[in-house]
Structures are given as C-alpha cells and as structure tokens.
Amino acid sequence: MARNITTRRKTINTTAAWMVGLLIFFPILWTILTSFKTEAQAINDPPIFLFFDWTLENYAVVQGRSDYMRYLMNSVIIAIGSTIIGIVIAVPAAWSMAFVPSKRTKDILLWMLSTKMLPAVGVLYPIYLLFIQLGLLDSRTGLVIILMLINLPIIVWMLYTYFREIPGEILEAARMDGATLRNEIIYVLTPMALPGIASTILLNIILAWNEAFWTLNLTAAKAGPLTAFIASYSSPEGLFFAKLSAASTMAIAPILILGWFSQKQLVRGLTFGAVK
Amino acid sequence: MATQHSRSAARLMMAPAVIVLLGWMLVPLSMTLFFSFKKYLPLRGDSVANGLDWVGFANYTRFVGSSSFWPSVQATLIIVGGVLVITVILGILLALLLDQPMWGQGIVRILVISPFFVMPTVSALVWKNMFMDPVNGILAHLFKFFGAEPVQWLSQASMESIIMIVSWQWLPFATLILLTAIQSLDSEQLEAAEMDGAPTLKRFWFIILPHMSRAITVVILIQTIFLLSIFAEIFVTTAGAFGTKTLTYLIFQRVLESQNVGLGSAGGVYAIILANIVAIFLMRIVGKNLDT
Numbered sequence: 001m002a003r004n005i006t007t008r009r010k011t012i013n014t015t016a017a018w019m020v021g022l023l024i025f026f027p028i029l030w031t032i033l034t035s036f037k038t039e040a041q042a043i044n045d046p047p048i049f050l051f052f053d054w055t056l057e058n059y060a061v062v063q064g065r066s067d068y069m070r071y072l073m074n075s076v077i078i079a080i081g082s083t084i085i086g087i088v089i090a091v092p093a094a095w096s097m098a099f100v101p102s103k104r105t106k107d108i109l110l111w112m113l114s115t116k117m118l119p120a121v122g123v124l125y126p127i128y129l130l131f132i133q134l135g136l137l138d139s140r141t142g143l144v145i146i147l148m149l150i151n152l153p154i155i156v157w158m159l160y161t162y163f164r165e166i167p168g169e170i171l172e173a174a175r176m177d178g179a180t181l182r183n184e185i186i187y188v189l190t191p192m193a194l195p196g197i198a199s200t201i202l203l204n205i206i207l208a209w210n211e212a213f214w215t216l217n218l219t220a221a222k223a224g225p226l227t228a229f230i231a232s233y234s235s236p237e238g239l240f241f242a243k244l245s246a247a248s249t250m251a252i253a254p255i256l257i258l259g260w261f262s263q264k265q266l267v268r269g270l271t272f273g274a275v276k
Numbered sequence: 277m278a279t280q281h282s283r284s285a286a287r288l289m290m291a292p293a294v295i296v297l298l299g300w301m302l303v304p305l306s307m308t309l310f311f312s313f314k315k316y317l318p319l320r321g322d323s324v325a326n327g328l329d330w331v332g333f334a335n336y337t338r339f340v341g342s343s344s345f346w347p348s349v350q351a352t353l354i355i356v357g358g359v360l361v362i363t364v365i366l367g368i369l370l371a372l373l374l375d376q377p378m379w380g381q382g383i384v385r386i387l388v389i390s391p392f393f394v395m396p397t398v399s400a401l402v403w404k405n406m407f408m409d410p411v412n413g414i415l416a417h418l419f420k421f422f423g424a425e426p427v428q429w430l431s432q433a434s435m436e437s438i439i440m441i442v443s444w445q446w447l448p449f450a451t452l453i454l455l456t457a458i459q460s461l462d463s464e465q466l467e468a469a470e471m472d473g474a475p476t477l478k479r480f481w482f483i484i485l486p487h488m489s490r491a492i493t494v495v496i497l498i499q500t501i502f503l504l505s506i507f508a509e510i511f512v513t514t515a516g517a518f519g520t521k522t523l524t525y526l527i528f529q530r531v532l533e534s535q536n537v538g539l540g541s542a543g544g545v546y547a548i549i550l551a552n553i554v555a556i557f558l559m560r561i562v563g564k565n566l567d568t
Binding site: 010013014016017018020021022024025027028030031034043045046047089090092093095096097099100102106108110112113114115117118119120121122123124125126127128129130149152153156181206209210212213216217226227228230231233234240241244245248251252255256258259260263266270271 | 282283285286287289290292293294296297300301303304305307308311324370373374376377378379380381383384385386387388389390391392393394395396397398399401402403405406407412414417420421444447448449452453494498501504505507508511512513524527528531532537540541544545547548550551552554555558559562563
C-alpha cells in the first residue's frame with residue numbers, strides 16, 4: 001500500500017506547495033499587514049513588509065468615520081437570521097425527502113435547485129418594487145427574507161445529502177421498539193443529523209455574509225451590511241490604503257476563520273452533492 | 277416502510293419549503309415578464325397603478341438593437357471564458373500538487389482556500405487599489421523595479437484585470453473540488469499503472485484526468501452560473517466603464533440607473549434564458565447522481 005516517498009521529493013513538494021499557497025494568500029496577508037501601517041508607510045516604494053511602526057490608528061479612524069459596529073451588527077443579524085429561518089423551513093423538507101421518498105422527490109429537489117439558477121438581475125426590479133410597497137427597502141427584515149430565499153435550495157440540498165447517509169434501519173429499529181415519531185426525531189435522528197446541520201449552518205452563514213448583489217442594491221445607510229460598508233470605499237480619496245485595509249480586515253476576519261473550519265463541507269454544499 | 281400516515285406527514289413537512297420557493301420563483305418572474313412587454317419609465321410618471329402601455333416585443337428588439345448589447349455579450353463571454361480557463365487549468369495543477377505528500381498540508385490548504393471567503397467587494401477593492409493602482413500599487417512598484425512602465429490596469433487592461441480578480445476568487449473553489457475528486461481515486465489503480473511502467477504524464481492523462489472529468493464538468497457548470505451574474509467586482513472597480521459592461525451590469529444600469537424598467541426587464545428575460553441553458557446541463561449531471 002504505502003509507497004516509499006523519498007525525503008527529497010517530499011521537500012520539493014513542500015517547497016512548491018508553500019510557495020504557491022503563500023502567493024495565493026498574499027493579497028489577504030498584505031491587506032492585514034497594511035492595516036497596521038501609517039498611510040505614508042502603506043504606499044512606500046519599495047513596499048515595507050514587516051519593519052514598520054505598527055499602529056492601531058486606522059481601526060479607530062474607520063470605526064469613527066462610518067460606525068463599523070452598526071454595519072457589523074447588520075451583517076451578523078442578516079447572516080444568522082436568514083440561516084436560522086432557512087434551517088427551520090428546510091429541515092422538515094429535507095427530512096421527509098430523505099426518509100419518506102416518493103416518485104416526485106427527485107423532481108422536487110431538481111426544481112428547488114433550478115430556483116437557485118435564476119439570475120438575480122432578472123428579478124431586480126420586481127423585488128425592488130415589492131420592497132418599496134412593503135416598506136422593506138433598506139431594512140434588515142427585507143434582507144433576511146431575500147437571503148433566506150436565495151440560499152434555501154442549498155440548505156435543503158445539503159441537509160438532504162447528509163440525511164440520506166443516515167441508515168434507515170436504525171429508524172426502523174427504533175420504531176419496532178415502540179418509539180413514536182416525536183421520540184424518533186428527538187432521540188434517534190437529531191443526534192445523528194446534528195453534524196450535518198451544523199456544517200450546513202456554517203456554510204450558509206458564509207454565503208449570506210459575502211452576498212453582494214442584493215445587499216448592495218436593496219440597502220442604504222440603515223440596514224447596510226459589511227459588503228455595503230466596504231463599497232463606500234470605492235471612490236479614491238487621497239491616502240487611504242491603510243484605512244481601506246483596516247476596514248477590509250474587519251469585514252473578512254470573522255468569516256475567514258469560520259471558513260477555515262468548514263472547508264470540507266464547502267465541496268458538498270456548493271456542488272449539490274455531485275462531488276463528495 | 278412508508279405508511280399512508282407518514283406520507284401525508286411528509287407532504288406537510290415539505291410544504292413550507294415548496295410554497296416559499298414557488299412564491300419566490302413565480303411572483304418576481306411573472307412581474308419581470310409582465311414589465312418586459314410594457315413601456316415603464318417610473319421617472320416619467322409611469323406606474324403600475326395608473327396602468328402601463330402595452331408595447332409588444334418592442335423592448336426585446338430595442339434591447340438587442342442597442343449599441344451596448346453585443347459588446348456586453350462579448351464582455352460577459354470573455355470574462356466567463358477567461359476565468360473558466362484559468363481556474364480549471366490552474367485548479368487541476370494545484371490539486372495535483374496539493375495531493376502530493378508534504379509537510380504542513382493542512383496549512384497550505386487553508387492558504388489556498390482563503391480567497392473564497394473574502395467578500396467580493398473587499399477583494400475587488402483590495403486588488404483595485406493596493407495592487408493595481410498605477411502609482412502606489414504593488415504591481416506598479418514591481419514594474420518600476422524591473423524598469424518597466426507601470427500599467428493603468430483598470431483602464432488600459434480592464435478586462436484582464438477583472439478576469440484576474442475574479443480568477444483569484446474562484447481558483448480556491450475549483451482547486452478544492454478537483455482535489456476532492458483526486459483524493460477519491462483508488463490509489464491501487466495508480467500503483468498498478470506505475471508498476472507497469474506508465475510514465476507520469478500518461479498516468480495523468482489516462483487515469484487521473486478521466487477520473488476527474490465529472491468534477492471538472494461540475495466546476496465549469498457551477499462557476500458559469502455564478503460568473504454569469506458577477507456584479508460587485510464590476511460595481512466597485514470600473515462601474516461598467518472601459519468595456520467591462522457585462523450583460524448583468526447592463527441590465528442593472530437599465531433598470532436602476534436609467535430607470536427604464538420595461539427595457540431592463542426584457543434584458544432580464546434574456547439573462548434568465550441564458551442561465552437556464554447552462555442550468556439544464558448541470559441539472560442533468562446532478563439528477564443522474566441522485567439515482568445512484
């Protein structure tokens with residue numbers, strides 16, 4: 001089974017992989033480093049890598065200028081809110097499709113997937129109009145609803161692929177032992193499904209956090225999440241690289257860490273179970 | 277196993293998801309379809325309440341006839357095609373590299389996957405300013421260091437720049453999926469080929485690549501659907517200038533910036549049709565997987 005890999009070959013692999021990895025990661029690393037520089041050092045030629053006067057000033061300026069905390073709260077509420085509602089709606093649906101499949105289950109699943117393919121821009125104005133009519137424009141409620149809807153197909157699919165891996169015999173055994181449907185769900189199914197549900201939640205928080213079509217088009221100052229906060233830096237203004245970096249670092253740090261934990265589930269979630 | 281009772285319970289449990297998605301699909305879609313046959317200029321006082329004039333297919337022909345339509349289709353195809361070529365080829369190479377035994381594999385994986393978690397507005401702005409700024413960007417410093425003239429990235433090489441930014445965002449996705457596919461390959465098969473004296477390139481071409489073909493197809497289809505509707509990357513970098521106006525961006529401008537809802541809706545219907553053509557292929561692959 002085990003192939004003999006020479007140390008030399010392993011060293012070459014390691015060096016190559018680390019170089020490529022660091023190259024890909026470099027823009028993120030550079031952003032984080034720049035956020036601790038002064039504006040003058042941020043544009044220094046040649047660029048200063050590590051030996052600069054580390055400062056937290058940019059973070060204070062960014063918070064003072066645009067109330068970072070409010071955008072952060074909007075992002076947190078929108079991402080978590082839409083995910084929770086999505087899970088509540090999707091768990092029963094995925095459960096029934098996985099354990100009581102009918103002839104139409106496959107069609108329903110594929111149809112749900114097809115709603116995800118709808119290009120957002122194709123329905124931009126109707127949603128915009130409905131939001132004005134219902135008073136949802138620039139509100140967190142409105143965004144929670146929209147993001148829940150666009151991610152619901154992914155949630156259902158991910159849960160479905162996880163639930164399908166739970167052996168049906170165990171449920172049958174529980175039923176033979178006289179478990180009611182309620183007990184079956186609480187004591188048998190939930191513990192087994194929990195890891196799958198957790199990964200689904202994680203991936204969807206990430207997707208909702210980074211969504212940048214609806215959040216840019218349906219919000220203004222009040223309900224804007226971090227995507228909109230960053231977009232406000234799109235017009236250049238004197239020296240602002242360090243401030244932009246600080247704002248960017250604050251916007252991506254929480255989700256970057258969550259993302260590192262969920263990389264395995266990412267594949268399953270984003271390929272709709274086609275690659276596992 | 278399923279009794280009549282559990283069947284109706286199952287239907288009940290499915291109902292909320294189905295109803296919610298049905299509404300999400302039907303209501304806005306039929307509104308877009310409705311608007312696309314109407315003259316609807318909210319800024320000139322048109323409103324649904326006052327009734328809109330029926331104009332037949334005028335919006336559809338005008339959208340296609342406008343001077344920005346074909347350039348936008350071209351821009352869309354170049355961006356989608358360019359990003360696909362770059363991410364799939366580099367993704368395969370990177371997946372092969374990451375599959376090799378090495379020290380610190382977990383950390384390298386994290387480094388490679390990270391760009392995917394950066395929100396589109398951040399990655400576009402970081403690239404636009406800190407890397408592609410013609411005076412203070414890292415690339416300008418680098419060019420000057422080698423004695424070359426710095427490039428005005430987003431105006432002179434706008435398409436290349438956008439393709440670069442978007443490829444950086446999507447390369448992790450392609451790599452991760454292709455790596456997953458490689459890792460599911462039976463290593464004994466490879467060893468047998470190795471023992472029979474098949475050279476590395478042949479092993480790649482005849483064993484690894486065919487094994488990855490389905491994952492490659494999935495990557496291409498899913499990325500195409502997402503890439504057809506990239507928005508934020510263009511919104512914060514060029515705002516559609518310098519030939520980077522994609523179909524999505526053109527529709528956005530028609531609908532929200534110039535508030536020609538009828539015209540934009542007709543464009544939206546075109547975009548929906550385009551996305552559906554791609555979606556059909558993806559659904560076929562996913563559907564096949566469901567049967568097994």
